[in-house]
Amino acid sequence: MAKRRRSGPDRSSYLNHRSVVEPITAPDGSAVRELLHPSRHAIDRLSVAEATVEPGRSTRLHRHPIAEEVYQILDGAGVLELGDERLAVVPGDIIRIAPGQPHRLETRSDVPLRLLCICQPAYSDEDTEFLDTPDSSDCTT
Numbered sequence: 001m002a003k004r005r006r007s008g009p010d011r012s013s014y015l016n017h018r019s020v021v022e023p024i025t026a027p028d029g030s031a032v033r034e035l036l037h038p039s040r041h042a043i044d045r046l047s048v049a050e051a052t053v054e055p056g057r058s059t060r061l062h063r064h065p066i067a068e069e070v071y072q073i074l075d076g077a078g079v080l081e082l083g084d085e086r087l088a089v090v091p092g093d094i095i096r097i098a099p100g101q102p103h104r105l106e107t108r109s110d111v112p113l114r115l116l117c118i119c120q121p122a123y124s125d126e127d128t129e130f131l132d133t134p135d136s137s138d139c140t141t
Helices: none
Strands: 031-036 047-053 068-075 078-082 085-089 094-097 103-107 113-120
Touching: 047 103, 078 094, 103 113
Parallel strands: none
Antiparallel strands: 031 047, 047 113, 068 094, 068 113, 078 085, 078 103
């Protein structure tokens, strides 16, 4: 039988809950909760974050030369610009983003677009290259 979880702060480097992670504004303009990251948790090769893009907003166009990403759409709807393609995304969609592939998300629903971002190797600002200027995107800041 599984142990009952106690509410409260992070109790282990193996266990985390989104409610104890404060969101930050990421360099791409989304609000991010870093749920699992090697710098803070017992995980070595990847990171898991929850990102939110508010209605009518988009992230900046960017790429990660080293990291491979997987997005799982949780809430909202939008358009993912992925290289030369524009893909409609809805809850349940899972998208692979290859290393070096330019991408940006735009929310096209009345509710925020919320997604899990899984990066391997783990996300780092140093592995993020922006392909636009901050003024060319309507991202949240």
